[in-house]
Amino acid sequence: xxxxxxxxxxxxxxxxxxxxxxxxxxxxxxxxxxxxxxxxxxxxxxxxxxxxxxxxxxxxxxxxxxxxxxxxxxxxxxxxxxxxxxxxxxxxxxxxxxxxxxxxxxxxxxxxxxxxxxxxxxxxxxxxxxxxxxxxxxxxxxxxxxxxxxxxxxxxxxxxxxxxxxxxxxxxxxxxxxxxxxxxxxxxxxxxxxxxxxxxxxxxxxxxxxxxxxxxxxxxxxxxxxxxxxxx
Amino acid sequence: xxxxxxxxxxxxxxxxxxxxxxxxxxxxxxxxxxxxxxxxxxxxxxxxxxxxxxxxxxxxxxxxxxxxxxxxxxxxxxxxxxxxxxxxxxxxxxxxxxxxxxxxxxxxxxxxxxxxxxxxxxxxxxxxxxxxxxxxxxxxxxxxxxxxxxxxxxxxxxxxxxxxxxxxxxxxxxxxxxxxxxxxxxxxxxxxxxxxxxxxxxxxxxxxxxxxxxxxxxxxxxxxxxxxxxxx
DNA sequence: GCCGCAAGAAATATCTATATTATGCGATAG
DNA sequence: CTATCGCATAATATAGATATTTCTTGCGGC
Numbered sequence: 001x002x003x004x005x006x007x008x009x010x011x012x013x014x015x016x017x018x019x020x021x022x023x024x025x026x027x028x029x030x031x032x033x034x035x036x037x038x039x040x041x042x043x044x045x046x047x048x049x050x051x052x053x054x055x056x057x058x059x060x061x062x063x064x065x066x067x068x069x070x071x072x073x074x075x076x077x078x079x080x081x082x083x084x085x086x087x088x089x090x091x092x093x094x095x096x097x098x099x100x101x102x103x104x105x106x107x108x109x110x111x112x113x114x115x116x117x118x119x120x121x122x123x124x125x126x127x128x129x130x131x132x133x134x135x136x137x138x139x140x141x142x143x144x145x146x147x148x149x150x151x152x153x154x155x156x157x158x159x160x161x162x163x164x165x166x167x168x169x170x171x172x173x174x175x176x177x178x179x180x181x182x183x184x185x186x187x188x189x190x191x192x193x194x195x196x197x198x199x200x201x202x203x204x205x206x207x208x209x210x211x212x213x214x215x216x217x218x219x220x221x222x223x224x225x226x227x228x229x230x231x232x
Numbered sequence: 233x234x235x236x237x238x239x240x241x242x243x244x245x246x247x248x249x250x251x252x253x254x255x256x257x258x259x260x261x262x263x264x265x266x267x268x269x270x271x272x273x274x275x276x277x278x279x280x281x282x283x284x285x286x287x288x289x290x291x292x293x294x295x296x297x298x299x300x301x302x303x304x305x306x307x308x309x310x311x312x313x314x315x316x317x318x319x320x321x322x323x324x325x326x327x328x329x330x331x332x333x334x335x336x337x338x339x340x341x342x343x344x345x346x347x348x349x350x351x352x353x354x355x356x357x358x359x360x361x362x363x364x365x366x367x368x369x370x371x372x373x374x375x376x377x378x379x380x381x382x383x384x385x386x387x388x389x390x391x392x393x394x395x396x397x398x399x400x401x402x403x404x405x406x407x408x409x410x411x412x413x414x415x416x417x418x419x420x421x422x423x424x425x426x427x428x429x430x431x432x433x434x435x436x437x438x439x440x441x442x443x444x445x446x447x448x449x450x451x452x453x454x455x456x457x458x459x460x461x462x463x464x
Numbered sequence: 465g466c467c468g469c470a471a472g473a474a475a476t477a478t479c480t481a482t483a484t485t486a487t488g489c490g491a492t493a494g
Numbered sequence: 495c496t497a498t499c500g501c502a503t504a505a506t507a508t509a510g511a512t513a514t515t516t517c518t519t520g521c522g523g524c
Contacts, residue, residue: 014304016479017292041505051480053285056506060249060289064296066394072246073486075505088391099327159320162298163395246486247506273477283508288478305514307477 020050020058028067028078029173030138035081039068065166067173083226086174090219093167097152097215098208100164104155105204112154113200119147120196127189141172147192151199151207175218178225186217252282252290260299260310261405262370267313271300297398299405315458318406322451325399329384329447330440332396336387337436344386345432351379352428359421373404379424383431383439407450410457418449 013019024044027033039059041052048055059076062068069077108116123143126136148168155161191214198207245251256276259265271291273284280287291308294300301309340348355375358368380400387393423446430439 015477018302042503052505053288053479056285057288057292057478060292061296064293070250072250073505074488085391088389091389092391092395095327095331157320157323159317159324163324249506272475274475284477285507289506305477306516 015054016050017054017057020048020054021061023048024055024058024062025065025067025169028062029169029176031173031177033078035078035177037078039076039078041075066170081174081177081226083223083230086178086222086226087219089167089170089174090215090222093164093171094212094215094219096160096164096167097148098211100152100155100157100160101199101207101211102204103157103160104152105199105202105207107156108154108199108202112150115150115153116147116196116199119143119150120192123147123192124189127192137176141176145172151195171215171218174222174226178222178229186221188214191217247286248282249286249289252280252286253293255280256287256290256294257297257299257401260294261401261408263405263409265310267310267409269310271308271310273307298402313406313409313458315455315462318410318454318458319451321399321402321406322447322454325396325403326444326447326451328392328396328399329380330443332384332387332389332392333431333439333443334436335389335392336384337431337434337439339388340386340431340434344382347382347385348379348428348431351375351382352424355379355424356421359424369408373408377404383427403447403450406454406458410454410461418453420446423449 009022013022024033033039041055044050044055045052059068060070063070063076067079069079071077104112123140123146126140126143129136145168149165152161152164191210194210195207195214198210241254245254256265256271265271273287276282276287277284291300292302295302295308299311301311303309336344355372355378358372358375361368377400381397384393384396423442426442427439427446430442
């Protein structure tokens with residue numbers, strides 16, 4: 001079984017533009033670069049110590065991913081942040097991830113099962129563990145991503161996986177930016193366990209039902225958080 | 233009602249990079265630049281009379297759209313062309329376009345209806361008209377695109393429309409590259425009329441059934457054409 | 465003679481530095 | 495108060511320098 005992701009972002013960055021792309025993407029998704037913020041070349045040059053050429057290429061690529069906007073003759077912008085977008089992204093992720101999961105489960109072999117179990121346990125360990133800092137949250141995102149990716153890994157459609165991955169990243173950005181405290185109150189751990197069980201039972205209907213609910217809950221929390229922020 | 237598309241590609245290209253992006257995209261989708269072909273800077277420089285900087289930015293952006301591939305330190309490539317990809321793209325387009333249509337129809341107002349009717353008639357006129365050359369085919373693509381876009385135009389989700397548009401473009405590339413003659417044998421015109429009727433009747437179920445069949449037929453024709461080409 | 469390998473040369477991609485051009489803002493005149 | 499001019503800032507494009515890959519050729523070894 002192929003274990004690499006659809007858009008293999010693994011391995012070392014061979015070019016400066018590639019490095020710029022990864023750094024920028026991470027900083028945008030993590031929220032280090034704020035939504036709507038102007039991405040001035042000079043500022044980025046000093047921040048990453050990378051020339052304007054590679055930076056512009058990286059931002060162009062990110063524009064293709066819709067993480068950056070191009071403004072005619074007036075530079076680049078971090079993609080904005082609205083409740084409407086959060087809702088749309090969540091709904092689209094729900095649709096594609098449920099479909100990908102539906103295709104993945106019946107095709108998952110024993111290697112797939114092992115990967116699902118492994119990533120689940122790593123996530124579980126972190127969730128039930130002690131530390132709760134900014135760092136831990138970042139680590140949780142990494143493990144959460146790994147688990148969700150493992151679940152759909154057996155889906156044969158590269159395009160579906162790509163789209164899912166893109167939506168997942170956007171959804172992650174919204175999650176991190178709205179700093180949803182629901183991570184603590186809501187029992188995400190149980191949701192993940194239900195997902196695991198349904199997947200291993202090869203119960204597609206159940207798995208899809210759970211994933212839809214899981215994504216919907218997150219979306220609702222995010223939308224609520226944004227609207228509260230706006231009213232504050 | 234907003235009549236612009238999700239990714240407004242209308243209006244004049246304000247920068248050279250933007251112009252390069254549009255020219256390249258058109259040439260890739262139309263097939264003027266063959267799948268898998270190496271996109272050498274020097275070659276493109278003379279072809280479009282545009283410097284390497286803007287060209288590289290345009291290709292980076294197209295890489296984000298998956299119309300171009302980036303090869304480590306070895307340049308850019310037109311996205312490859314496989315039966316597997318055609319199938320995946322068709323399936324994904326089927327899913328997102330049906331969903332977009334389902335959201336658009338109930339929300340379509342009279343302006344929407346008029347646009348649907350207008351674009352249909354333009355398409356009908358061209359389909360039943362005389363000329364059948366390379367130029368006419370290109371014009372048909374334009375009108376076909378306009379009609380399909382009009383149908384989903386009332387869908388409120390920008391993200392869904394974006395994804396639909398992306399899939400439509402990829403699907404179009406496959407259609408054009410495999411030069412499906414089915415355009416003539418299959419009765420696409422009738423399919424379009426059914427689509428029109430269902431949309432105006434606000435019959436979502438029917439419209440979705442028709443659009444799925446419509447897209448599936450095209451996909452099958454394309455996949456068949458590719459496999460025949462491979463065996464020839 | 466033929467194959468594999470390695471060194472050098474050519475081609476090409478990538479990056480940097482510089483020049484050009486557009487935009488936004490503030491001052492000033494109407 | 496509005497409109498226009500000019501300057502400062504910043505984006506964009508070009509041209510040239512650098513680094514990498516790819517191709518070619520020549521030299522043993524088989």
